[in-house]
Amino acid sequence: MATTPKPRVRVPKSAAAGEVIVLKTLISHEMESGQRKDKDGKTIPRKIINKFTCEFNGQPVFSCDLDPAISANPYFEFSAKVTESGTFKLTWVDDDGSVYTDEQKIEVA
Amino acid sequence: MNRRLFAAHSALLLIVASITGKAVLADPVDDSLQIDGTEIITRAPAPEGLxxxxxxxxxxxxxxxxxxxxxxxxxNPGMLAVERGAEIWNTVEGTMGKSCASCHQDAAKTMKDVGAHYPKWDAASGKPLNVELRINKCRVDNMGAEPYKFDDPNQLALTSYIKHQSLGTPVGIDLxxxxxxxxxxxxxxxxxxxxxxxxxxxxxxxxxxxxxxxxxxxxxxxxxxxxxxxxxxxxxxxxxxxxxxxxxxxxxxxxxxxxxxxxxxxxxxxxxxxxxxxxxxxxxxx
CATH class of the missing domain: 1.10.760.10 (Cytochrome c-like domain)
Incomplete structure (x- = not known):
């Protein structure tokens, strides 16, 4: 899938204060490892998402570095405790400098 | 009952079991599948002759x-292809300035259950067509677009999108x-x-x-x-x-x-x- 990477994110629309919610994210990306060779024997340059972060109202929630052994279309599932309404901002950083982002609002009652 | 005979029987059963490979069977699991609330039939009575x-x-x-x-x-990462297929469905291509949606409108309605009944007989070409070939025929005849080459990522995505509209529908072809x-x-x-x-x-x-x-x-x-x-x-x-x-x-x-x-x-x-x-x-x- 050599199309522009497109994130999919699932966050509950609402939650109770102090509730632990589960966030799921998936992004389409080929995660080319840099170890493979093309038909002419030339190395296919590495192109992976190397960093993923999630912030809530500007505060870090989760982040990780990705390495070449991670397979295509990386999927993350993690949980967070929410105490106030706000916005999750999710960011994927590509080797070529591209940044893919997604924002999800949540209402906390 | 004769005790010795019974023992011999049990031993024989064991041998039969090991010959038929029961011990190494990776049996189908006893589990049921729902996707987004849709019941998926994973076991069905076999058609006559199997x-x-x-x-x-x-x-x-x-x-x-x-x-x-x-x-x-x-x-399910396959849903990425389905989403890509939805984009293609609405993308105008070819000399006639049409997308799939220009004629077929909303795939959720017009393509519902369609994929479950392919391959289908096509009188014009005198052979059965599968979804991939049906898409290509539509592209050439009705859109003035190039047919997809085999396993073009767009062919995979659009085929997945169309067949996904039949999720849960039992397969049945008209012979x-x-x-x-x-x-x-x-x-x-x-x-x-x-x-x-x-x-x-x-x-x-x-x-x-x-x-x-x-x-x-x-x-x-x-x-x-x-x-x-x-x-x-x-x-x-x-x-x-x-x-x-x-x-x-x-x-x-x-x-x-x-x-x-x-x-x-x-x-x-x-x-x-x-x-x-x-x-x-x-x-x-x-």
Whole structure:
């Protein structure tokens, strides 16, 4: 899938204060490892998402570095405790400098 | 009862069990599948003429993690292809300035259950068409666009999108149309013909050895209700004819071309073998 990477994110629309919610994210990306060779024997340059972060109202929630052994279309599932309404901002950083982002609002009652 | 005779009986039973390979069977699991609230039929009564009572979805033969990935439409990476297919559906292409949606409007309505009944007889071309070929025919005849080459990512995405509109619908093809029956006959012949240096027919593995191991893998019935399928091993979508070719390659035989008459006949026959199973597109396999 050599199309522009497109994130999919699932966050509950609402939650109770102090509730632990589960966030799921998936992004389409080929995660080319840099170890493979093309038909002419030339190395296919590495192109992976190397960093993923999630912030809530500007505060870090989760982040990780990705390495070449991670397979295509990386999927993350993690949980967070929410105490106030706000916005999750999710960011994927590509080797070529591209940044893919997604924002999800949540209402906390 | 004669005690010694009873003991001898038990011993014999044990031997029989080990010969028939019961101990190494990777049986289909006892589990049920729902996707987004849609009940998926993974076991159905076998159509007349098959040597087993039930036809079983390949989903039942996969590991728990693989099964769970398919059951969650968010985690299923095949849904990325379906979403891409939805974009293509609405994209204008070709000299006539049309998209799929220009004629067929909302796929959720117009394509509902359509994919479950392919391949279908096409009188104009005098052969059965599968979804891929039907898309190409539409592109050429009605859009003035280039037909997709085999396994073009857009072909995979659009096929997945269209078949996904039949999620949960039982597979059933109409063999009474045109010469479908003779294509079915030809497909059946191919299914039971041993080919390649390993001298294997489709039936050698998928009928005679279902549930057993082939190296470290579990042999399913080779049902095609989930195609195009997302495979972890290639991290991408795999079309049915790609899968056919891969299987034939593994018997070390010469591979027929994709969409050739041989593989179309095989698709007609193998699709029929899964009559009654729900469409699972995009299914997830290892």
């Amino acid at each position: 040597p087993f009572d039930q036809v079983l979805s390949g989903w039942l033969f996969r590991e728990a993690e693989t099964r769970a990935t398919e059951a969650d439409s968010f985690a 009474s149309q045109g010469q479908m029956q003779s294509w079915w006959d030809r497909g059946k012949e191919l299914y039971y013909t041993r080919t390649g240096q390993l001298n294997l027919a489709c039936a050698s593995c998928h009928e005679g050895a279902t549930g057993k191991y082939i190296r470290a893998d579990h042999l399913s019935q080779g049902q095609v209700n989930g195609f195009p399928t997302y495979r972890f091993n290639t991290a991408g979508m795999v079309s049915l004819h790609n899968r056919f070719r891969g299987c034939i390659r593994d018997t070390r035989a010469e591979m027929p071309a994709a969409f050739s008459d041989e593989l179309m006949a095989l698709e007609v026959y193998v699709t029929w073998r899964g009559t009654g199973l729900s469409v699972e597109t995009p299914s997830v396999r290892q």
